[in-house]
Structure formats: structure tokens, C-alpha cells
Amino acid sequence: MIIDSPFATLSFAFSVTAPIFVMLVLGIALKRVHMINEDFIKVASQLVYNIGLPVMLFTTCATAHFGEMADMKVLVAFSVMTLMVFLGSLLTAHWHCEDARDHGVFIQGAFRGNLVILGLAFCANAYGERGLAIAALPVAMTVVFYNVFSVYVLNRSLHPANSSLKPTIIGIAKNPLIIAILLGLIVNAASLTSPKVLMDSGKYLSQMVLPLALICIGGALDVSRFAKFDSATLSASVWKLFLSPIIACAIAIMLGVRGQNLAILFLLAASPTATISFVMVQAVNGNTKLAANIIVQTTLGSMLTVTLGLWLLQAAGFI
Numbered sequence: 001m002i003i004d005s006p007f008a009t010l011s012f013a014f015s016v017t018a019p020i021f022v023m024l025v026l027g028i029a030l031k032r033v034h035m036i037n038e039d040f041i042k043v044a045s046q047l048v049y050n051i052g053l054p055v056m057l058f059t060t061c062a063t064a065h066f067g068e069m070a071d072m073k074v075l076v077a078f079s080v081m082t083l084m085v086f087l088g089s090l091l092t093a094h095w096h097c098e099d100a101r102d103h104g105v106f107i108q109g110a111f112r113g114n115l116v117i118l119g120l121a122f123c124a125n126a127y128g129e130r131g132l133a134i135a136a137l138p139v140a141m142t143v144v145f146y147n148v149f150s151v152y153v154l155n156r157s158l159h160p161a162n163s164s165l166k167p168t169i170i171g172i173a174k175n176p177l178i179i180a181i182l183l184g185l186i187v188n189a190a191s192l193t194s195p196k197v198l199m200d201s202g203k204y205l206s207q208m209v210l211p212l213a214l215i216c217i218g219g220a221l222d223v224s225r226f227a228k229f230d231s232a233t234l235s236a237s238v239w240k241l242f243l244s245p246i247i248a249c250a251i252a253i254m255l256g257v258r259g260q261n262l263a264i265l266f267l268l269a270a271s272p273t274a275t276i277s278f279v280m281v282q283a284v285n286g287n288t289k290l291a292a293n294i295i296v297q298t299t300l301g302s303m304l305t306v307t308l309g310l311w312l313l314q315a316a317g318f319i
Contacts, residue, residue, distance in 0.1 A: 059203060061187075062185075081248035102232060119135065120135060
């Protein structure tokens with residue numbers, strides 16, 4: 001989609017990010033006035049992750065056209081970018097972290113994006129169900145990469161003696177998001193017709209999922225950490241918000257990707273650090289302050305960088 005007017009281009013970019021920012025701010029405000037608390041956030045997040053998101057991804061994959069979903073160039077660009085950012089942050093971690101135990105926290109913050117919630121929310125705001133359909137396969141594939149890479153770097157820096165990937169592989173096989181996407185693809189490929197009442201119910205549930213998830217993220221953010229800058233946090237934010245989308249889009253453009261597919265790739269690559277990274281760091285007794293700082297700064301910073309990135313891509317005529 002090419003928009004000739006600079007104002008119209010900026011307006012479209014802002015329309016993608018502004019509703020997400022509003023929901024995050026709503027979550028922050030509701031937490032401040034005690035309308036929601038940690039227990040609500042925990043229960044709602046489990047509902048979103050275990051039921052809401054799987055239902056949304058299943059209905060999207062089951063009803064979308066395969067031609068809209070399977071762009072191998074997007075998959076290649078996103079995979080290569082993820083590997084490059086992972087290796088780049090791995091090789092430069094010692095420049096920014098004085099304590100070797102923080103290397104894994106820094107690396108995970110640099111490469112692991114919040115695709116499942118914020119990434120999908122960006123895509124849905126920009127292109128609706130078609131955006132979700134295009135994003136489904138890259139998200140499913142990258143969830144696997146993220147889990148394997150995260151376990152490796154955290155164990156490598158915190159528990160080098162415990163390097164088994166077996167629990168991770170089992171966890172991936174049981175991941176409700178991956179299972180939902182695979183089931184949706186099977187139903188789609190087999191041209192099976194699901195009962196209308198179930199599909200309609202799934203769509204109703206899907207409409208609730210992303211707003212609720214964004215409110216939970218806002219409620220969980222500690223905004224006071226936004227002003228706490230250090231070399232590790234700043235560098236991880238640069239990797240996540242700037243270098244990741246630049247690398248992904250450069251590869252995709254060289255492969256000939258344009259239009260909505262390029263925009264979807266950008267929105268996924270530019271998504272901020274995943275909130276689940278904090279949970280994983282906490283589980284292995286890592287530097288939770290560093291993990292939280294990276295999440296807060298990339299989440300709030302992404303509202304500006306995603307808007308600017310979309311504007312630049314449209315102004316250049318790529319989308």
C-alpha cells in the first residue's frame with residue numbers, strides 16, 4: 001500500500017501503534033487506581049495464553065487462504081534476522097555486561113520479541129485478519145527458535161553444568177500456540193468445515209484476547225524503570241528496536257518482498273522484548289532488574305520506533 005501524502009502516511013503508521021499504546025496506558029492506570037492487581041494480571045494472562053490466543057490463531061489459520069499465509073521469503077528473512085541478532089548480541093555481550101552471569105539476560109532481551117501479543121496486535125491493527133494470517137507462520141516458527149535459544153544462553157551464563165534441551169523440546173511440543181496453529185493449518189488443508197457456532201464463538205473470544213493481553217502488559221510494567229539507562233539495557237534496546245527490523249527488512253527487500261508482507265515482517269521484527277523473558281530469567285535466578293528494564297524500555301520505545309519505521313517504509317514506496 002503506497003500513500004502519496006506524507007501526512008496520510010504518518011496517519012496510517014500512527015493508527016497502527018496508537019490503539020496499542022492507549023491499551024498499555026489503560027493497563028498502567030487501572031493498576032495505579034487498584035482496579036486490577038497482580039492476581040488479576042496473572043489469571044488473565046493465563047486465560048489469554050492458554051485459551052484466547054490459541055483459539056484466535058486456530059480460527060485465523062483454519063479460515064485463511066494458504067496463498068496469503070505461506071510466503072517463504074518472509075520466513076527466510078525473519079529466520080536469518082533472528083539468527084543474526086542472536087549471534088551478534090552473543091558476541092558483543094561482554095562489551096556491555098561486566099558480570100558474565102548477565103550475558104544470557106542481555107542476549108535474550110536483544111533477540112526475543114513479543115510476537116505473540118504485541119507483534120500480532122500490530123499486524124491486526126494494520127491489516128485485520130489478513131495481517132494475522134500472514135503473521136501466523138512466522139510466529140509459530142519463531143516461538144520454537146526463541147525457546148531453544150533462550151534456554152541455551154541462560155543456561156550457558158547461569159548454569160553451564162545444566163545444558164539439557166530436553167525440557168525445552170517437550171515444552172515446545174506442548175505449546176498451545178503451536179498446537180493451535182498446526183491444527184488450524186490441518187483443518188484448512190483438508191478443507192474441513194467447522195460448525196458455524198464454534199467459529200463464531202471463536203471470533204468473539206478472539207476480539208477480547210489482544211485488548212485484555214495489552215491491559216495485562218500495561219499493568220505489569222514498572223514505568224519507573226523507563227528512565228534507568230545502562231549500557232546493557234541501551235544496547236539490548238538498540239538490537240531489538242532498530243537493528244532487528246533493519247536487518248529483517250533489508251533481507252526481505254533484497255529477496256523482492258514488498259507491500260503488506262514486508263509491513264507484517266517489519267511489525268514482527270520491530271516488536272519489543274517479550275515479557276515472558278522476565279519469567280524465564282526469574283525462574284533461573286538471573287538478573288531480573290536488567291530483564292525488567294529491557295522489557296519496559298523496548299515496550300514503551302516501540303510505540304515511537306514502529307510508527308517511524310512504518311512511515312519510512314511507506315514514504316520509500318516499499319509498502
